Amino acid sequence: MDRIDIHPTHTYGDFKLRRGKPLPFGATLEPGGVNFSIFSSHAKSCSLVLFKRHELEPFAEIPFPDSFRIGNVFCMVVFDLDYENIEYGYRMDGPFSFQEGHWFDTSKILMDPYAKVIGGRDVWGVTPDWSNPYQHRARLSFDDFDWEDDRPLEIPPEDQIIYEMHVRSFTQHPSAGVKHPGTFAAIRDKIPYLKELGVTSIELMPVYEFDEFENSRPNPHTGETLYNYWGYSTVGFFAPKAGYAATGKFGMQVDELKALIKDLHKNGIEVILDVVFNHTAEGNEQGPTISYRGIDNRTYYMLTPEGYYFNFSGCGNTLNCNNPIVRNMVLDCLRYWAAEYHIDGFRFDLASILGRDPWGAPLANPPLLETLAFDPILAKCKLIAEAWDAGGLYQVGSFPAFGRWAEWNGKYRDGIRKFLKGEPGRVGDMAQRLQGSPDLYAWAGRAPATSINFITAHDGFTLADLVSYNDKHNEANGENNNDGGNDNDSWNCGAEGWTDDPGINALRSRQMKNAIAMLLVSQGVPMILMGDEVGRSQNGNNNTYCHDNELNWFNWELVNTNAGLFRFVKSCVAFRRIHPVFRNRWHFRNTDYVGSGYADITWHGTKAWNADWSNDCRTIAFLLCGKHAKEGTMPDNYIYVAMNMHWDAHWFEIPGLPPGLNWHVFANTGAPSPADCWEPGSEPALDNQSGILLGDRSVVILVGK
Amino acid sequence: MAFTATLETVSEATSKIILSGELDASTAPTFKAEVEKAAGTPMKRLVLDLRNLEYMASAGLRVLIYAKQKIGADTDLYVVSPQEPVLHTLTVTGFDQSVFIVPSEADIPA
Structure with a gap:
């Protein structure tokens, strides 16, 4: 037998209605209809305003019957809507008093704060029709995307390397060579670049x-x-920017x-x-x-x-x-x-x-x-x-x-x-x-x-x-x-x-x-x-x-x-x-707690084991003990990093390694490219194991293995 | 051009739906009905012949997604020879990852 709780109980003109559900807020697809729910603490009445997509004038306006308001929430199911092609808004009546903070105005058509798709700026930079009384237009969305087995990656926080980027800026330049510049789709084309760079998170x-x-x-x-x-100025918190999607003009930004x-x-x-x-x-x-x-x-x-x-x-x-x-x-x-x-x-x-x-x-x-x-x-x-x-x-x-x-x-x-x-x-x-x-x-x-x-x-x-x-x-x-x-x-x-x-x-x-x-x-x-x-x-x-x-x-x-x-x-x-060893879960303890003979981190200067904390000093060096990597849970090499931000070159004495290990040079910003760094794993051994000259304003990274 | 969707049984293992015209919100239910008919009989693959499909709106994509989920993971979904605008829509929305897009029926393994 068919469900009987999904049939209309009320009518308004040609529209068939039923009392809605207050939750979830927003517009939700129901069998045969759409549940519209919106709250206002001070509105006296509310109507649902329905548009055909892109049209300036609404084709219908349906007042919420008084009996459809629960607390401060107006909720109603409207049946048989062409849910692919409608845009909806609300008109609310209530007090207007600046000092009391009330701005109700029945001449305005209001976007649903819970709108999941918003039209009106479908293509980036196309000048809007300012005569349109409803600029940012709520639409319905569908939750049927084929995710297969995808879910968030849950990379441990300390393992992240974040890349901060702007969707449009990343590929809008003609040199990007992508089919749909400035869009979500174009970022997909550049995934190989992000992988080459090696970041874990954008x-x-x-x-x-x-x-x-x-x-x-x-x-x-x-x-x-x-x-x-x-x-940095939100119109709708639940909707992706249509103008960032190559398919924004088709209203498919969610899928993209x-x-x-x-x-x-x-x-x-x-x-x-x-x-x-x-x-x-x-x-x-x-x-x-x-x-x-x-x-x-x-x-x-x-x-x-x-x-x-x-x-x-x-x-x-x-x-x-x-x-x-x-x-x-x-x-x-x-x-x-x-x-x-x-x-x-x-x-x-x-x-x-x-x-x-x-x-x-x-x-x-x-x-x-x-x-x-x-x-x-x-x-x-x-x-x-x-x-x-x-x-x-x-x-x-x-x-x-x-x-x-x-x-x-x-x-x-x-x-x-x-x-x-x-x-x-x-x-x-x-x-x-x-x-x-x-x-x-x-x-x-x-x-x-x-x-x-x-x-x-x-x-x-x-x-x-x-x-x-x-x-x-x-x-x-x-x-x-x-x-x-x-x-x-x-x-x-x-x-x-x-x-x-x-x-x-x-x-x-x-x-x-x-x-x-x-x-x-x-x-x-x-x-x-x-x-x-x-x-x-x-x-x-x-x-x-x-x-x-x-x-x-x-x-x-x-x-x-x-x-x-x-x-x-x-x-x-x-x-x-x-x-x-660079990605510890907890802070250093400044002590050797795994029995390696080295503390997890030790500080050095131009003299090994002797950091100079004085005011005029512009050099600093530290040694990370690989046996303490991720609190001693993962094997790693010893790492020594020396930084000379002084305008003169300085000789840095390097701390000694356990027997059998040697220092290798991963990076030296003082050396011209390509000798400034080496493919990890292919670092050459350092000639003089007891010290290295850092040019003015340069950084050296050594790996002990 | 008027939209049509025609279901054919090619073999025991293969069903085919031939689409032509414009697939949008008004015509999607026709397509959906054919998908449901096709899904009613067991098969190894469902072939969607898009050679003569000129346009696909969001509603059409929704039915494709529905088809993929309706026929289940053990049935492969083949999309044959989509025209450029349709292929574009499939690609930027990522649907190309969920189906096999082939240039002609000859490219579908027996």
Whole structure:
């Protein structure tokens, strides 16, 4: 017998209806119909507005009968919809009072905050029809992707090597030579490159639906359109960006992104999403009404007593993440991405905001962060915090971790940069950073992999620019060079920007290799910025958020022109991957606990066993005992790393090895390519086993075997 | 061009559905019905002849996915000679990994 609970009980015009289910929120396919469910704490009434795909005028508007509201949730099943071709929105009626935070307006059509597919910006950069009253259009999605046996890879945190990249920038440059530039599909074409580089995880800058036309404007100098290019401004948290899919024009972005993730997993590469839960694309009081504001303004946003938006994000509004309702939405969202898209981890933009209470005060025990840390569906997902916000909360080392949260380690970035440029008084700090920042994390029982180590990220200079510019050059952003950070700790090596001076260029090349070497021998999780492996430059612009052009695009010619640097980076990545001694699960104990005769880590200077911690010292060296690799659970070689960031060459006395072992040279940034590094496993023995000369500003890595 | 979907039994081991025209949300149910008919009899392989299929929308892809899951892991799904736009859709959505795409029926192992 057929089920009788899936038949209509009500009608409205030609539409057959039934009382809906309040959960799950959003639009869900049911036998014969679609269940629509949406909540609003203050709406008096709500109607479902139905469009044929792309049409300006709705073909129907169905009020939710009073009897279909449960608590604050409007829910209704509509039967016999052409679910492939409809777009839906809501119209809500309720109070309008700025000071009380109510923005109900029945002239607006509102997008479902739980929309899984969003139309309206189907193809990147196509100017929208601004007369369309419904710009970002909710559609239905299907959960029938053929995953076969795929699931998230669950790579141990300490074994990750992250590559931070932007979907469009990665392949939009003509030199990428792909069929569908700038798309998810094109990343699939470049998987062999990612494998060659050797990274274990890619971290995608925002892929939730955003509006590249938000605040778009002509560049005052060139007339070129400046976009909301990076996408740190969410329209819908549950939907992938259609404009990033070659199939966005067919509405198949969900399948295309899933196909990419499945293929990456097949190749052993994880996918981490950069998620932006601190604000939305609705901006400040002058911003557009897309969804949240018209549905439940007081619930979704942090408001001042006068009704204005708090702006801890620097982007006009602040999502009210520790309101219990919004907290649940964030949880629903992440669970959806983990379960439906097999996402391996999340990096939370300006995560400190997620620890503020609804009035903006930092919480000691933020319920949202705790909920995410203990959630069973997210249990194996990496959770990474950008542990600060634009409101002055800086929590590197003190982010409420609940045993789960890793942090973008801003202190690592700053410490390495200062040491790299030769500042005095840095060696003590450097020792902490190289060890996974135990000064920040060990006392709290947090593992080295808590520390996401990075020297460069999308915010700020690229690596090539870090060694080519003393100052930012952001004129192209059209804000008179006032935007972007000023504390770059960069050094141009003797000339600002491009130069044909061979000495300066040689030094820059060495400094880039030094930085990469430091990053890949540090305990914790290294993160490489897209293109740094081939010296990608942004011409000194340290805030390229608005450029859909060569300032952001990866120029694939660099893989050939900077082949030497690329080879060095690949080798360092490979070296890290075959040596577990760099990937310890717990912090060093500074003692020999396996009976090898060597402590797990020992510190040296130009004199073996004698580190110089004085203020003027710019050299440091350390020895890792391979018998202690991964707490003594995996066999490995001895590794010695010496760093000379002084402007003169120095002779480093090398600590002796157990009998029968010899030092071999894996890398010496002071030697010209290709003698700067060796294929891991093929390292030549060192001539003089008692010492090595490090050229000015160079790094040497030896392997004892 | 009008959409048609025709089921043929080629041999004991092989069933074939010949598709032509445009496969979209309005025509997908016809295709789906043929898939269900085909899945009702045991076979080793299901062949989808796409030579004359001009266009496939999301709804069509959904039925392909349905077909793959309906016939089970022990039955191979062959897609014969898809036209360029259809092949493109299959490729970027990753469906090409789940089926065997062959240039002609002669390329299907006996």
